Amino acid sequence: MKFVKWISLQPGIYWNARSGLLWVIGFLVLQGSCKWSGPPTIMLTAEEFRFSPTRIEWESDQPLRLLIRNQGRERHVFHSQELFGPDANILWHQPRIALQETNAVVLEPGQSIELFFTASAGLYPFRCWIKGHTGMEGTILIKDLSSS
Template structure:
């Protein structure tokens, strides 16, 4: 189908459709595109030489979705033994960029990775262990839902 034919088809559909039907179709498209009902996404950026935000607070029993993005000019590592450890229940939303020691994600400049998890109460520190990146660290604090 050529572009002009596509436009003509759309015009015919909209001209003959009931306004209520168009509203329902628009609502469904919006709902699918916004992923309503899913966990919110928190973006963690890695730059020279910090993570932002460096502290995230969350509650138990609520899934947390992280988008970790390297916006710097150098390679960075997101290392968390507690988050990526043996009991971790991490769901990866795309193929892993690179894992080392099974506890770290290595991100080249411009790369990102998205993951989600539900964790028990506790502190989940993360850091970049590349030499010279001292101080590039942060933590995710998961609080008990009943005490928040």
């Protein structure tokens, strides 16, 4: 004989562990099937000695969430005068990040940073300027689709 403890929440409403677990599972399934609003996250990986992907294309005036992750064994720098410079035409959707270097973010091995912004149409090059990391560069191309 199984013993199931019922808990009375309100008159006429009873709850047990099994029905609670089924409710939680149903909620998680429903949550996974829904499309949540917000921009998708694009992951940019830094490794020895490359960024991947090296080219990111996005639409102007559309929020972009960029997750930069150092999966290498060495320190890497994400430098972009066009993204971080004083003349950058960027709308940041987060508190302005603290740059450790001029127009750059330094990422130690295993470290990551998320950038959430909207950019005007243009080309936004980035690179790692650490000595010996030559060729570790890429671009973010923001396309103006309204003029197409």
